[in-house]
Amino acid sequence: MSFLTDVSSEAVTAILPLYVTAALGLSVVAYGVVDGLVQGAGALVRVAGGWAADRTDRPKWVAAVGYGLSALTRVGLLFAAGLPAIASLVVTDRVGKGIRTAPRDALIAASANPRNLGRSFGVHRALDTAGAALGPLLAFIVLWAIPDGYTTVFVISLGAAVLGVGALVLLVPDLRPRQAAWLKTHRTRETRGLPKCKGCTCDAPGGLELAGRPFSWSFLRGGATVRLLVVAGLLGLLTVGDGFVYLALQDRDGFATQWFPLLYVGTNAVYMLLAVPVGRFADRVGRGRVLVWGHLLLAAAYACAAAPFAGATTTVVALVLLGAFYAATDGVLSALTSALVPAAVRGTAIGTAQTVTAVARMVASAGFGVLWYATGRTDALWIATAALVIALPVCAFLLRKSPA
Amino acid sequence: MSPHATRWTGFGLLTAVVLAGTGWYVTTEVVRAQADQAAPSQVEVADDVLDGPHVLFRGTEPGELYGRVSAVALDDLAGPREVTPAVCDRVDTDGETTVCLHTKRGVVTSYAAEVLDDAWQTTASWPLPGIPSRTRLSPEGLVATTSFVTGHSYAATGFSTETTVHRADGSDVSGNLEDFTLLVDGERIAPVDRNVWGVTFADETTFYATVQSQSLGRTWLARGDLDERTLVTLLDGVECPSLSPDGTRLAFKHDAREPGAATPHWTPAVLDLDTMETTVLDGEERNVDDQIAWLDDATLLYGLPRADEPGTTDVWALPADGATAPVVAIPQAWSPSVVRG
Numbered sequence: 001m002s003f004l005t006d007v008s009s010e011a012v013t014a015i016l017p018l019y020v021t022a023a024l025g026l027s028v029v030a031y032g033v034v035d036g037l038v039q040g041a042g043a044l045v046r047v048a049g050g051w052a053a054d055r056t057d058r059p060k061w062v063a064a065v066g067y068g069l070s071a072l073t074r075v076g077l078l079f080a081a082g083l084p085a086i087a088s089l090v091v092t093d094r095v096g097k098g099i100r101t102a103p104r105d106a107l108i109a110a111s112a113n114p115r116n117l118g119r120s121f122g123v124h125r126a127l128d129t130a131g132a133a134l135g136p137l138l139a140f141i142v143l144w145a146i147p148d149g150y151t152t153v154f155v156i157s158l159g160a161a162v163l164g165v166g167a168l169v170l171l172v173p174d175l176r177p178r179q180a181a182w183l184k185t186h187r188t189r190e191t192r193g194l195p196k197c198k199g200c201t202c203d204a205p206g207g208l209e210l211a212g213r214p215f216s217w218s219f220l221r222g223g224a225t226v227r228l229l230v231v232a233g234l235l236g237l238l239t240v241g242d243g244f245v246y247l248a249l250q251d252r253d254g255f256a257t258q259w260f261p262l263l264y265v266g267t268n269a270v271y272m273l274l275a276v277p278v279g280r281f282a283d284r285v286g287r288g289r290v291l292v293w294g295h296l297l298l299a300a301a302y303a304c305a306a307a308p309f310a311g312a313t314t315t316v317v318a319l320v321l322l323g324a325f326y327a328a329t330d331g332v333l334s335a336l337t338s339a340l341v342p343a344a345v346r347g348t349a350i351g352t353a354q355t356v357t358a359v360a361r362m363v364a365s366a367g368f369g370v371l372w373y374a375t376g377r378t379d380a381l382w383i384a385t386a387a388l389v390i391a392l393p394v395c396a397f398l399l400r401k402s403p404a
Numbered sequence: 405m406s407p408h409a410t411r412w413t414g415f416g417l418l419t420a421v422v423l424a425g426t427g428w429y430v431t432t433e434v435v436r437a438q439a440d441q442a443a444p445s446q447v448e449v450a451d452d453v454l455d456g457p458h459v460l461f462r463g464t465e466p467g468e469l470y471g472r473v474s475a476v477a478l479d480d481l482a483g484p485r486e487v488t489p490a491v492c493d494r495v496d497t498d499g500e501t502t503v504c505l506h507t508k509r510g511v512v513t514s515y516a517a518e519v520l521d522d523a524w525q526t527t528a529s530w531p532l533p534g535i536p537s538r539t540r541l542s543p544e545g546l547v548a549t550t551s552f553v554t555g556h557s558y559a560a561t562g563f564s565t566e567t568t569v570h571r572a573d574g575s576d577v578s579g580n581l582e583d584f585t586l587l588v589d590g591e592r593i594a595p596v597d598r599n600v601w602g603v604t605f606a607d608e609t610t611f612y613a614t615v616q617s618q619s620l621g622r623t624w625l626a627r628g629d630l631d632e633r634t635l636v637t638l639l640d641g642v643e644c645p646s647l648s649p650d651g652t653r654l655a656f657k658h659d660a661r662e663p664g665a666a667t668p669h670w671t672p673a674v675l676d677l678d679t680m681e682t683t684v685l686d687g688e689e690r691n692v693d694d695q696i697a698w699l700d701d702a703t704l705l706y707g708l709p710r711a712d713e714p715g716t717t718d719v720w721a722l723p724a725d726g727a728t729a730p731v732v733a734i735p736q737a738w739s740p741s742v743v744r745g
Contacts, residue, residue, distance in 0.1 A: 017534070017535055017552055018507075018513075018535055021535055021537065021552070022493065022507075022535070023709075023714050023715060024709060024714075081711065083667050083691075084667050087667060137511065140509075140510070140511060140512065140513045141511055142430070143509060143513065144509045144510055144511065144513075145434055145437070146433050146434055146437040147437065147441070147470075147471075147509065148437070148714065148715045149433060149437065150714070151433075151714075152429065152430055152433045155426060155429050155430070156426055156430065159422045159423070159425065159426040162418070162422055163418065163419060163422050166414075166415055166418040166419075166422075167415060170411045170412075170414050170415040170418070171411060171412070171415055243564075247553065247564065250533055250553070251580070254531075257531050257532075257533050258514065258531040259512075259514075260533040260534060260553065262512055366619070369597055370594075373594035373595070373598075374594060
């Protein structure tokens with residue numbers, strides 16, 4: 001279902017600039033407004049989505065609201081004409097994405113075997129990214145066959161989104177992590193011949209609903225979780241965004257200019273191929289370790305973009321490194337967070353970790369922009385590389401005692 | 405049936421309905437698009453227009469001539485048009501050399517700038533990193549192009565443009581203009597997210613362009629110097645300048661949004677370069693989002709999309725003093741470029 005939804009959203013993302021400028025006749029800056037909204041709207045809703053999932057103990061239905069919201073925006077796109085309409089649809093879509101991410105990851109965590117968490121998230125991210133790569137390709141094929149076929153792309157996108165929501169609602173089990181955790185402990189007591197809970201008889205109707213351990217922000221006081229959030233924030237601050245790597249490659253390299261629109265499809269392809277194997281690897285050697293040392297790949301990608309030799313080889317190597325970096329960090333972060341915190345607060349914790357990363361990366365991009373213009377492209381990239389290489393052992397040290 | 409099987413059956417049905425519906429829509433659209441492209445365009449065609457003074461533009465009449473570069477006589481803008489073999493998203497011409505920005509559609513869509521001679525043969529071309537946005541020729545044939553840098557959906561930089569100046573033989577003169585030294589009120593600054601777009605040439609070294617930083621919330625009119633590699637800001641709130649034929653005024657679009665409105669509303673305006681006084685032409689009430697061209701020293705031209713016909717645009721004319729309301733100058737046209745002969 002993530003696959004379908006990503007086909008849907010990336011098909012639209014890929015042609016939106018073309019649609020806004022070519023079909024609606026608006027300018028560069030109009031598109032800039034839309035794009036800025038895309039970037040900003042999603043990050044903060046994530047914690048809220050996770051919290052709602054934990055609070056209600058119904059991650060599936062919170063996720064369904066998020067997916068549904070995004071599917072509705074596809075209907076809107078069929079009729080939207082002006083910039084304000086498009087801008088509000090884009091924001092709604094991103095809010096939907098923000099709402100669904102954390103509960104969806106909580107669902108994955110709840111249905112996975114704890115020992116294979118990394119692999120389970122890897123499978124999810126691989127499918128998700130396959131959708132993200134297929135979407136733009138599909139969109140460009142449609143525009144090739146039908147030069148003014150923007151509406152056709154929106155119709156296909158709507159179809160994929162409806163199927164995505166359908167798959168979630170119909171096929172995904174309605175897991176209730178908090179209730180399951182409660183039942184697990186108390187069934188164990190029962191098999192040992194003890195009353196279901198200490199000093200009480202809670203077989204009263206509705207007892208199960210209330211007896212699950214309630215949501216509480218106290219997970220934030222747990223040392224390991226805080227250390228994870230600090231590490232996620234620190235690494236996020238040193239992650240300047242692949243957009244800059246692409247821009248650096250394009251600045252240096254004729255090859256990259258020609259294929260610029262495809263650079264991120266290349267990155268996604270690598271990410272897709274590596275997500276599962278790297279997830280399994282993380283399960284074996286420790287997810288914290290993979291998360292931290294995965295950033296070494298990012299440092300290598302920066303070095304590659306900064307290196308003084310232009311050409312197809314360095315561009316391709318940089319893309320492979322970026323894809324591998326995403327494989328080693330994105331799903332692994334959720335797996336690591338899920339393993340660290342109790343089931344009752346998983347959604348919120350995942351949402352928090354992702355928001356910390358996203359906000360830190362936004363700050364990083366702004367800072368890197370300053371650096372880029374102050375010192376030039378090459379030096380800025382070398383400085384980012386050096387900072388990462390220095391920070392990695394520190395982060396590894398902070399996470400060393402993590403149980404996961 | 406077990407609930408499990410019911411759910412799978414439900415999902416199977418849903419898939420079948422969605423696939424059938426989408427498939428039907430895509431098929432009819434493909435058939436329609438092929439019919440449209442093959443259908444003769446309903447315009448009057450002539451073959452002697454390019455010899456005299458004319459306006460060159462991208463034709464947007466539906467049918468087989470859609471997107472083809474066409475020309476109408478300067479004294480009969482709504483009259484018959486001569487259609488060239490070139491297909492472009494944006495054009496500019498000096499009557500002999502023509503620059504054409506175009507989208508090469510395909511499984512992998514790419515974009516290029518091409519320089520065409522008077523027989524419409526390509527003499528030079530170079531790739532663009534994204535969707536074509538603006539292009540202008542200098543009097544001696546320098547080529548300025550602006551395109552979007554696209555394709556990185558999770559770049560956190562907002563949007564990015566690339567504006568460059570090439571010689572007509574395809575050699576790069578400027579690199580990306582955002583690398584030029586930027587002087588705001590005499591002070592050198594380097595905002596994180598600056599973008600430069602919409603060049604208009606005064607001569608072979610001097611040009612005007614828009615410089616913007618979203619983080620600073622500023623959009624400047626800047627005068628650029630290709631030899632010194634500088635951009636010096638002159639005024640705030642100017643987008644896509646265009647120099648009048650006599651060189652005394654700049655037409656541009658000006659953000660006239662209501663206070664508090666989230667999206668800009670662009671209204672044409674004219675700046676007198678001697679007095680630095682701006683006249684806002686609010687006889688045009690629609691949102692004009694184009695680089696304005698000058699028909700002559702008294703009249704502005706710009707493209708506007710038709711609200712009810714996606715893909716079709718008209719070129720409108722507005723007196724440069726705002727005395728009267730705009731009228732359609734060239735129906736079914738885009739990206740006008742005037743050859744006064």
